[in-house]
Amino acid sequence: MSAPHVSDADRLRWQLEAVRWLADLLSRARGEGLPALGWSLGFTGTLVGRVLYGEPATRRDVFEQWAALVGADQGAERDRRDGAVELYASRLTPWGSTVAISATVFPDLPAEGGER
Numbered sequence: 075m076s077a078p079h080v081s082d083a084d085r086l087r088w089q090l091e092a093v094r095w096l097a098d099l100l101s102r103a104r105g106e107g108l109p110a111l112g113w114s115l116g117f118t119g120t121l122v123g124r125v126l127y128g129e130p131a132t133r134r135d136v137f138e139q140w141a142a143l144v145g146a147d148q149g150a151e152r153d154r155r156d157g158a159v160e161l162y163a164s165r166l167t168p169w170g171s172t173v174a175i176s177a178t179v180f181p182d183l184p185a186e187g188g189e190r
Contacts, residue, residue, distance in 0.1 A: 088119030
């Protein structure tokens with residue numbers, strides 16, 4: 075049995091569905107006063123929103139607010155060797171792809187003089 079053929083028309087249809095869904099999501103986010111995320115769109119209509127700025131506590135809050143708005147399930151946090159924490163949440167979309175929210179929460183920097 076061979077895999078079904080996926081055409082460029084299929085990929086474009088999925089991307090258009092994702093963009094329409096994202097436009098609606100962004101309108102809702104603006105109404106709720108959420109900050110902007112950096113967004114990526116994949117071949118199959120996969121959407122990834124990234125929290126790209128803010129203080130550590132703010133990044134976590136923004137991540138949680140966006141994950142809730144999207145209705146995404148939060149995965150396990152991953153601790154990095156540099157002390158940062160990777161956050162990830164995802165869900166299936168109505169068109170059968172994935173939408174994900176991610177953030178990297180960096181540790182607080184020491185204040186001048188070396189104290190935290």
